[in-house]
Amino acid sequence: MAIETPPATIALSAHALTKHFGSRRVLDGLDLEVARGEIVAVIGESGAGKSTLLNLLAGLETSDGGAIAIEGVDLAHLDERARSLARRRLIGFVFQAFHLLPYFDVAGNVELPLRLLGWPLEDRRARVPAMLEAVGLADRALARTHQLSGGELQRVALARALAHRPALVLADEPTGNLDARTAREVLDLLLREIRANHATGLIVTHSHQAAMLCDRVVRIIDGRAFNAS
């Protein structure tokens, strides 16, 4: 199922994606193209298949049909290990519940993707403080995760997601666990950092306001993606 080589400006393309869970059809021929540097908001009802879409794009779940390419890499044609390596290099994840690893301190969490990619020490030494600086947590580098507030946790998570300069940032309701003011701060930060790192963004959100801040809004209905504005 070869797809034609995408234009150099396309960061992410999904074509005719289908996904079933048992008899339930969650995605039904979904098409989506995102240009490099574009930040797309994904909205839809709960259970519409937004998280499923992100997992398929990241190669964490396998689709029942269709094709995906991230920066020209066709994930479906890779084995599990290669897919993991591609994900490690190309994608940064932000979760609703932050999900920092409790046994590393703040700097350790941000450093983790770099370690996984085998960055040399001096590069890590330069990159981690810079990222913490960018999210405004330079002074909390040695804090343990249970000492941080929700907003701070999510800011560390942003730093982790972008530390290794991924091509694509996937965020699944990144502000769902935060109060309105903090949510806005974190969202601004997320958009700013995605742009600053020349990455592409796909942000699942329930907030209309948040969606409006992105370049484009895609709504998932009945397993297909529609442009909404």
Added chain:
Amino acid sequence: MQAESSSVMRGVRIPDFHRRSAPLGFSALLLEAVRDLAAYRGARLRLALAVAVLALGVGLGLAIHLINEVALGEFTGAIRTLAGQADLSVRGPQSGFAESVFAQIVLHPGVAAASPIVEGERPERASRVLVRFLGIDPLRAQFVEPALISGRMPQGRASKSADERADERAEARLGLRTDRLFAGVRLLERLHRSIGDRIELLDVRGEPVGFVIAGTLDPAVSALADRAVIDIAAAQYLEGMVGRLSRVDVRVRPGTDEGQLPTQLTRALPAGVTVIAPLEGARSDAQVSRAYRINLSVLALVALFCGSLLIFSAQALQVARRRAHFALLRALGLTEGELLSQQLIQALLLGSLGALLGACLAYGIAALALAHLGADLGSGFFRGVTPSLRWDGTATGLYTLGGILAALAGAALPALEAARVAPARGLKPGALEDAWRPLTQGRSVLISGLALLFAAMGFLLMPPVGGVPVGGYLAIACVLLGSVVLTPRVLVLLLGVLSMALRRRPAPNAVALISVEQLRGAPSGPAVSLAAMVASVSLAVAMMIMVNSFRVSFQSWLEQILPAQAYLGDAGLRLSADEQARIGRLPQVGRVEFLRSDELRLSPDQVPMMLLARDIDPANPRARLPLVEGPMGAGLVASMAAERARRALGEGSLATRAVPLSALPPVWISEAAAALTGLTVGQFIDLPIGGQTHRFRIDGIWRDYARQQGAIVIERAHYQALTGDLSANIAALWLAPAATVDELRAALGWLDGRSRLKDVGSIRAFSLTLFDRTFVVTYALVAVSVLIGLIALAGNLATLVLARRGELSVLRHLGVALIEITRMIALQALLIVLAALIMGVSVGWVIGRILIEVVNRDSFHWSMDLHVPWGAMGALALLLAVLALLTGWLSARAVRSADVIRSVTEDW
């Protein structure tokens, strides 16, 4: 957290504790406890295994108790029946004492009746069945041991009047002529003979003596089932004891001072002949096996302890994993006390289940063991006792209770922990670790762990109590508990070192780092099961070291104690001087040495010691005896043992006996004899030989694994001079050049099967087989310990993976491949096993040394050299490592499910 609370939602009913007006009653709590147990996901196997180990502990402990009760009961019962109405029993050495002693006894004013007895054991000519017999004087026995003359004549038929039966008994009595024999029912079966048949017993000279089986002994008296009763004169003839007696049973005249009589009588008797109460004699005989029984019971206690640890680790992990659930219950209105009781009721249920299963198991094991190993569990004590199992309510109740208490003890801490969970507290990452922080960082835990280790050192100096190494056992308990308590600290320390080493490297492997940091960041869960593993590995290692040291020492002892190429004879054989000379002249014999054995009573309250009169060169005893270095062995441990022995016997008993000795003849005493008498090299010892006391110089102490009651070696020439007894029991034979054992056996045909020549190889092999049989229970326990360790590990990994699926899912999102996650978990399993091995082997080595140097010395009075079974231990380590990798790999498979990927949506 959603998974947990939704599992509550998915339950049939959400308890609403707010609506009630009164505290929950027991039955409501019980219901909740059962409901809660049913909700244990993933931990069911673990709980089942904990229950199984508990059952094993109770089962083994109770089984050992039951078997011993049976054995002791049969043993003392046998003594009681055979002694009949005797108040006192006069006993001498195995070779007996002069008949004239009987006259002295019977004429004593305090004696109402006395009955002389000759005990013996001779083979039946045709079948080679050994017949144990009592030679009695029926006219006297009827007043003292009526059971012995309960013989039945063949005409005996049912439905007879009491008078008729009495007549028959009288007939039987009067009919006890020198050629008549009354046989127990079981003996008759073994002989395949019936009443009226003729049999021939071989006397000590190997000549056949004919008997007619005149009747059976009372089948209701089980002690007599395997014996025969014959006339005393016939018995004396058979045993070569004409003019001598084995014992005299005495009935005291009413009104006599029973306390005084034994002393008065003893004074009048020759040396080496003492007066004992028959049951006391039985008790001191049973004493010999007591150390062995206690050893086994302690092993059973250890199994209980491990079961308790497993319950602890199962419950602790369960509580850690389900904090959110408990918080929810608390939020729903369950009080702290109610939650605590709910958890304890669960432990009660698990404990009761385990204990009841264990009790059933115990009767099964006991029945099996009695059927296959005999009442001595293969140890060789209680020979000839044929047991049957009985219900023992008290013991069963006590052991069941012990099992339940072990379960409660294991569950207490986690239950308290569960109850303390704040209602509806949001579960921040790390909050779970906070709860268990005291284990890994608390100062009180550290202090109590160290205190336990110090206490252990103190207990090592404690003298044995009544021959039982209480101090040694307490020291082992302290070492075990102390190391279990310290395990989490040590784990954190080891992981810290590892983490530092990893971080030092310029580009550490990220997966390895995550593995170590994950363990280090949340060490409590792993630490809890590590504790169980350390306990089990150290016990396995301790027993392996002890048994291996014993086995290797035993083997080299066998080689030293049996230097010749072939052996002939046993305690029942009598080789006359002529026969000895004849053996010496055989062309197949290059060299021969003879031994005459006897039993000596050094004091009334002690089991008789063995006297071994043998051909030995006083200038070079080492050629024949495995002498131990110095007075009591070498080094610190030996001097500690000597110190304990001295304290047990009371100070000064050694010093007062030192005397110039050069003129005295030499003896060499066994380690047991040294410990029991408190004597050592360079002192003298008084021995009653040939009816008179003689003084000897102790020239050496030798290692003896065969005679726990103690043994003393003297020169045979000296023994012959003192007793005039030129006979021998055993011949040690060296072959002439080019002669074979088979040729020699053929040349000894004239012995007519009185004894069969055995080559030394088969004797050694047989002894080793017996040795291994004795340790069957120990081997089984080693296997069980290892099993417990693995259960702890497997259960821990499964729970760990389950509890951390959120974290693992994040790692998957960060691009960690499945194979790397699998490697990570396997590596963690390996790290835990490595830590368990490091700690387990060190602790096991210490416990093994205590078993060797304290428990064995004090229980059995024997020493052994340390031989660490490196090969077997390496195999154990390898096995554990492989199984760790395997369980790690299996646990990691759970991460593959889509469920795990999705768990990032949970708020964990």
